[in-house]
Amino acid sequence: MTMSKDQNKDEHEKSSALHTIIDRLALGPIWRKFFVRRVPKARWYYGDGATLLFLLGILIVTGFALGLMYSPSPETAYQSLVHITNVQAMGWFVRGLHYWSAGMMVVILLYHVFRHILLGGYLPPREGTWVIGVLMFFLVIINSYIGYTLRWDERSVYAIRVALNIFHRVPWIGDELVYFVQGGWTQGNATLSRLYTVHVMIVPILLLGLASYHLYLVVFHGVTTVPERVHPVETAEEQKELYDQLKHSKKEGETFFPYTMVESQIFAFVIFCIVLALTLTLGPQELMREANFTETSFPAEEWWFHWYSALVAYLPPQLTSWFYVGFPIALFLYLMLLPFVDHGANRGLRRRPLAVGLTVVVGLGLLSLTGLRLQSEWTAWPRAELAPLPQNTELTPSAQLGHTLFTKYSCFSCHALGGTGGKIGPELTRLTVRLSADELRHFISQPPQDVAMPAYGHRLSEDELKALVDFVLVAQTFPHKY
Amino acid sequence: MDRRKLLTLTVAGTGCAIAGAVGIPVLINMAAPAFAEKDGEDWRPVGPLSDFPVGAMHNREVVISDQKEHQKLSRRSLYVWRKSEQEFSVYSRACTDLGCPIVWDAGSEWFFCPCHGGIFDKEGERKAGPPKRGLWKYANRIQDGILEINVRSVPPMA
Numbered sequence: 001m002t003m004s005k006d007q008n009k010d011e012h013e014k015s016s017a018l019h020t021i022i023d024r025l026a027l028g029p030i031w032r033k034f035f036v037r038r039v040p041k042a043r044w045y046y047g048d049g050a051t052l053l054f055l056l057g058i059l060i061v062t063g064f065a066l067g068l069m070y071s072p073s074p075e076t077a078y079q080s081l082v083h084i085t086n087v088q089a090m091g092w093f094v095r096g097l098h099y100w101s102a103g104m105m106v107v108i109l110l111y112h113v114f115r116h117i118l119l120g121g122y123l124p125p126r127e128g129t130w131v132i133g134v135l136m137f138f139l140v141i142i143n144s145y146i147g148y149t150l151r152w153d154e155r156s157v158y159a160i161r162v163a164l165n166i167f168h169r170v171p172w173i174g175d176e177l178v179y180f181v182q183g184g185w186t187q188g189n190a191t192l193s194r195l196y197t198v199h200v201m202i203v204p205i206l207l208l209g210l211a212s213y214h215l216y217l218v219v220f221h222g223v224t225t226v227p228e229r230v231h232p233v234e235t236a237e238e239q240k241e242l243y244d245q246l247k248h249s250k251k252e253g254e255t256f257f258p259y260t261m262v263e264s265q266i267f268a269f270v271i272f273c274i275v276l277a278l279t280l281t282l283g284p285q286e287l288m289r290e291a292n293f294t295e296t297s298f299p300a301e302e303w304w305f306h307w308y309s310a311l312v313a314y315l316p317p318q319l320t321s322w323f324y325v326g327f328p329i330a331l332f333l334y335l336m337l338l339p340f341v342d343h344g345a346n347r348g349l350r351r352r353p354l355a356v357g358l359t360v361v362v363g364l365g366l367l368s369l370t371g372l373r374l375q376s377e378w379t380a381w382p383r384a385e386l387a388p389l390p391q392n393t394e395l396t397p398s399a400q401l402g403h404t405l406f407t408k409y410s411c412f413s414c415h416a417l418g419g420t421g422g423k424i425g426p427e428l429t430r431l432t433v434r435l436s437a438d439e440l441r442h443f444i445s446q447p448p449q450d451v452a453m454p455a456y457g458h459r460l461s462e463d464e465l466k467a468l469v470d471f472v473l474v475a476q477t478f479p480h481k482y
Numbered sequence: 483m484d485r486r487k488l489l490t491l492t493v494a495g496t497g498c499a500i501a502g503a504v505g506i507p508v509l510i511n512m513a514a515p516a517f518a519e520k521d522g523e524d525w526r527p528v529g530p531l532s533d534f535p536v537g538a539m540h541n542r543e544v545v546i547s548d549q550k551e552h553q554k555l556s557r558r559s560l561y562v563w564r565k566s567e568q569e570f571s572v573y574s575r576a577c578t579d580l581g582c583p584i585v586w587d588a589g590s591e592w593f594f595c596p597c598h599g600g601i602f603d604k605e606g607e608r609k610a611g612p613p614k615r616g617l618w619k620y621a622n623r624i625q626d627g628i629l630e631i632n633v634r635s636v637p638p639m640a
Contacts, residue, residue, distance in 0.1 A: 164581065294543050
């Protein structure tokens with residue numbers, strides 16, 4: 001009897017202690033306003049926002065760990081990266097998580113943005129939520145770029161160069177912008193300090209503030225509900241009324257925690273598992289040689305910027321400056337102004353053919369450009385090896401000499417044979433128009449004005465020219481691929 | 483003026499005063515690097531003339547800055563072409579499109595950029611790809627038998 005009384009007293013004390021903590025930390029209102037609030041039912045694929053929040057968290061926590069050992073000085077940055085990756089316990093894992101979370105964040109962010117363009121997520125009353133989101137979009141893109149400049153390998157310094165060249169195209173203040181970004185008259189000490197500070201201080205602080213505000217607005221104005229997507233909703237007032245009805249309805253509404261939250265969190269968990277799997281299998285991005293401007297280098301952007309690189313390669317020279325400066329500005333203005341230009345009452349992709357068309361075109365464009373970048377057929381590069389020949393090929397002595405000249409004079413740098421070699425010029429085993437010996441001789445000596453090929457007339461002797469022509473004549477009869 | 487209005491003005495005024503007193507100097511301070519000295523001259527040796535046979539393209543390393551903290555970045559490799567006894571072209575290795583490091587291809591006597599297909603000829607003229615202009619050339623002079631370049635004569639990112 002007395003025992004049960006003591007137990008009761010214990011429990012009472014315990015619950016009163018808990019109650020005190022909840023009261024003093026004012027957790028009650030948070031719990032009621034954010035977690036057990038009523039919301040209209042959502043869809044599983046609305047979990048991208050929560051996923052971005054988790055990824056931001058992972059980036060911050062892994063960033064803490066990396067920052068504790070990283071040395072933001074050109075002299076020591078690369079060595080600290082090598083140390084983190086190869087020596088420090090779990091360093092490769094933390095770097096890997098940071099790297100793959102960053103890449104995944106860009107992917108999920110694109111999904112998030114396109115989803116809202118498709119659904120009309122920026123329509124009243126959610127214009128503010130969208131505008132804050134656009135600011136965050138640019139901050140994330142900026143940090144996903146600066147992140148890999150901090151590795152201070154060859155990829156880093158040439159990524160910095162690319163950004164500087166883009167700033168240099170800004171009319172009137174190009175030089176000043178370059179000085180400003182690199183912190184002096186050339187790339188050096190200050191450049192890394194600036195990139196580091198933007199990456200670990202300015203962007204994350206802004207991002208945290210904006211993300212909190214974005215979330216506040218998401219709670220306040222809610223997310224685009226399914227019934228909103230079915231019938232046109234004209235005004236913010238109409239939407240609010242509908243939203244209120246939905247959240248209190250037994251059929252259409254639910255409590256945010258745990259019913260809505262579980263779906264978002266499973267989405268986030270699946271994405272996290274992908275990040276984890278990539279970390280464990282592929283690990284962090286391999287380091288190239290330490291930053292330098294002396295070695296022959298073949299730098300490339302990170303995979304989430306491949307599409308941009310391919311686009312650049314296909315730009316005619318007259319357009320490049322316009323594109324480099326205009327594209328980010330146009331994108332910013334387009335996204336910022338979208339809610340104020342689109343006055344449609346339709347939400348949900350079934351009633352938004354323009355948005356669907358845009359998303360499909362851009363989505364396919366990004367993927368195919370990425371594919372093109374992986375091939376990079378626009379790049380010529382010196383090749384020292386002989387072009388491969390099909391098996392059992394018998395060449396005349398002259399054509400044999402031509403075969404060696406084909407490499408010596410770098411024909412092979414631009415022209416492929418049977419699938420191997422430079423792709424920038426026509427592949428000789430896939431020529432559509434075959435030239436006669438005389439025409440070939442003429443072409444090699446002095447290519448037509450509009451053909452980007454060196455004139456070899458003054459460099460080749462008569463015999464060499466004949467040998468080269470003999471080889472090309474045989475080569476164009478080889479199979480397409482071998 | 484009523485009391486309420488005075489207090490409102492006081493709140494706004496003191497707030498703006500703090501923001502201005504901190505913000506304006508900080509902005510000036512942050513923008514300062516943008517106004518680095520622009521048309522400076524800094525002549526640095528590339529090598530004695532005897533190192534450069536007439537007609538050939540040479541890859542050379544030049545130290546462009548005395549800052550000890552970033553010696554690696556201060557070493558720049560560039561291309562020197564002795565066109566005639568007294569005439570040199572000294573090219574920055576930065577592609578004029580987005581700054582990737584071009585490479586000299588002796589076979590074709592052209593420069594290739596590894597990034598987006600930029601190609602330049604021996605004269606530095608653009609031949610293919612997205613670059614809009616020819617290669618950046620350093621101003622050069624011959625001083626006591628030594629080839630020198632003005633490292634400030636190309637754009638600041640090159």
